[in-house]
Amino acid sequence: MLLCIDTGNTNTVFSIWNGSEIVATWRTSTEHQRTADQYYVWLSTLMNVRRIEAEITEVIVSSTVPRVVFNLRVLANRYFDCRPLVVGKPECLLPHVPRVDVGTTVGPDRLVNSAGAFDRYGGDLIVVDFGTATTFDVVAGDGAYVGGVISPGVNTSLEGLHHAAAALPHVDVTMPEKVIGTNTVACMQSGVFWGYVGLVRETCNRIKAEYGRPMRVIATGGLAPLFNQGHKLFDAFDEFLTIHGLVVIHQYNKEQGNL
Ligand SMILES: Nc1ncnc2c1ncn2[C@@H]1O[C@H](COP(=O)(O)OP(=O)(O)O)[C@@H](O)[C@H]1O
Ligand SMILES: CC(C)(COP(=O)(O)O)[C@@H](O)C(=O)NCCC(=O)O
Ligand SMILES: [K+]
Structure with missing residues (x-):
């Protein structure tokens, strides 16, 4: 196995x-x-x-x-x-070679997400991964990773606030009922949650406009379910996308006689 x-x-x-x-x-x-x-x-x-x-x-x-x-x-x-x-080492073959600036080292997680997403959903995708950073990976019609966006992660943003401001406590992210917070914690949760809904929506809209063809948005990563509660940000949520990508890449290397 x-x-x-x-x-x-x-x-x-x-x-x-x-x-x-x-x-x-x-x-x-x-x-x-x-x-x-x-x-x-x-x-x-x-x-x-x-x-x-x-x-x-x-x-x-x-x-x-x-x-x-x-x-x-x-x-x-x-x-x-x-x-x-x-993944990312020269001895590991990829089903699709990324098209990025010469000398750029793409995060292996983004290459893996792209491979997994193309296998499951086909091309013309935005993969949003809510990890330490929130990454947006653009997967072209032929399956290649062609670039994307890196934003501060949800918890990384909250931790940043806590560390930078003496009076702001450590808080956990949740979906607040209201936008207008009436205590410090509620204000911080609102700022990060609703700010993030806006970040994801605006980023995806701008990627789609620049890309010029219809795209689907696939979400994954630890905090994706939090943002998959009726805000219509994603076309699909796929908890195991990265693991699926690892399986796809491993199978590809076997098929190519590389293992
Ligand atoms: N099920 C979960 N519920 C709440 N927070 C989570 C959950 N899974 C992960 N997280 C938090 O989400 C953030 C990103 O986690 P993760 O996707 O594992 O990041 P990475 O892939 O960068 O290691 C972390 O701050 C982590 O503590
Ligand atoms: C952007 C990342 C930090 C995301 O990592 P993660 O949140 O999964 O820990 C990672 O993909 C990375 O280190 N990338 C290198 C730069 C790039 O992808 O262009
Ligand atoms: K990740």
Whole structure:
């Protein structure tokens, strides 16, 4: 079976793919100090709890944090006796080569999201990923990533406010009932939530106008469900889009005889 690892700047998601479906998904915080042995203790414990008898023989990794890749490689070598495929490294083939400025290194998560979204929904897409940053990835009609937008993430914005202003507390994001807050926390939640609805709507509208052809908007990432509550921002919400993209890229490398 294939172990898919998606490391973002905040969380790392591990998923097991049995060849036809995702059989389990677990999330842990991203810490570059974590060793291969620590990952394995954590993962094998959760597999035991769920009574998953998966024999992992292949590993694919996408990481927006370069430093964690070393320990994830050791994990694959030591415990699963394989060399992992690492998205963004030259040895990992992509179904579609990105069309961006020469010398640009596109975040591997964005390449993976584009591959997963094109496989599920076809081309002419905007993929919105609500992670540490909120990314908008434009996927052309032929499936290539052709650019996008990077905005501060929802929690990153709230944390920024908290750190910059002495009187603003740490708050969790929620959807406020009203726009006009009558206490500090409500004011901050309103500012971030409704400001974000506007950010997403305006960004997508401007991308569509510039792109010049009808596009669909697909949302993913930890906080996407919060913004999928009747604001008509997205055409689809896909919780497992990044993991699906990892499966697609792994299969492509197999088909090409690269594994
Ligand atoms: N189910 C959830 N409910 C609330 N917040 C979440 C949930 N999942 C993730 N988050 C928060 O959303 C933000 C982005 O998370 P995530 O998508 O895992 O980011 P990344 O991919 O950049 O690591 C983080 O601040 C995280 O704490
Ligand atoms: C924009 C990102 C920080 C998003 O990462 P995430 O929120 O998933 O942790 C990541 O895709 C990245 O580091 N990108 C490199 C620059 C680029 O994609 O153009
Ligand atoms: K992400």
